[in-house]
Amino acid sequence: MNRPILYSFRRCPYAIRGRLAIAQSGVEVELREIVLRDKPEHMLDISPKGTVPVLLLPDGTVIDESLDIMHWALAQNDSDNWLEADRNQIDQLIKENDHEFKCWLDKYKYSDRHPEHSQTYYRNKCELWLVQLEELLNQNRESLVAGGKSLADYALLPFIRQFAHVDLDWFNAADFPHVQSWLSDFKESDLFLGVMKKYKPWKESQELIVFPE
Template sequence: MNTLYSFRRCPYAMRARLALRYSGVPLRIVEVSLKAKPAEMLALSPKGTVPVLSIDGRGVDGRVIDESLDIMRWALAQHDPQDWLLQDDEPARQQIEALIAENDQVFKLHLNRYKYAERYPEHSMEHYRAQGEVFLRRLEALLNERPYLLADHPSLADMALAPFVRQFAHVDREWFAQTPYRNLQRWLQRFLDSELFIQVMAKP
């Protein structure tokens, strides 16, 4: 059995669970306490961050994947029934890469400072939020064209980004609700209401 070491509210672990569930990969999920990480997880991945996927030994020699995006790609390589990878659209696939890179390398940094502004007293919470809004505006513009970021159905970009946008929106829900990002609000609510999200967020 494949085993995923996860933390329910972590957006990186969340997006790994989304792809694994969607692709139908048989899976045992171990919910990790970040204050008491299990020894078996640390033996597989000494860096000690979730998610960590231990793939059973049939044909892959007990492979371990400990980056969320790599886990998503591995899962989609097993089964991708709704074409999250947008296989036949090379420009869209390049956009997937660019959006995820901006999310992971830039937006996540602003998100951390916005959510934990007291740890970063150099600037105000509003300052960090404004920096994060640059990315929100980019997503809002993409959603002017269609219900999802790059296609008329979810893609890897939607599922890789949504857990982070959710976290940003939930820092101050009243603020997010009154923003002009109407397309983004609908997109996020569609994600939160989806059967897939509800399944992967069920408490163990």
């Protein structure tokens, strides 16, 4: 195995953040796109929890947390200085996003599975996070942390994208101009477009896919 193997699912925000860091670093991996309802046995063998992304290194090391994959990739090459900003602030933003906002986001997106409250109720809970991001983006000139785009931006943007696409008309009309601009710039960037290319689900017999292309 000459390259690391990355198991991924195109739309998963955790997988997107992993691919973003790998693409930014320029480190080549073998990309294996999966189908969530039919996960490859090899992926489950190396990471029984069955979530993506999963990165298998040539030495047999398995990295199956998205942030750990981001840090691994950036340790190889961080030419855009994603890790140069205030690490404490970066870590705190990601922690709040992953452990608080994501819970409300899941209930907002799948409100039919959580009938104890309305979808609007869950969206209002999500909005509290967007208010904080709006203030930071205004304060730091379109990045979450002073000094330009950092790991915090690229770790959070896939989740804000997921939130926006639950009801895109509502999001586009909401009073979050800095968040909207931040997300729009991200979605139009070469980096994002590059990591969102569509691939057929991986099979052992198919030709190897090298990522980034």
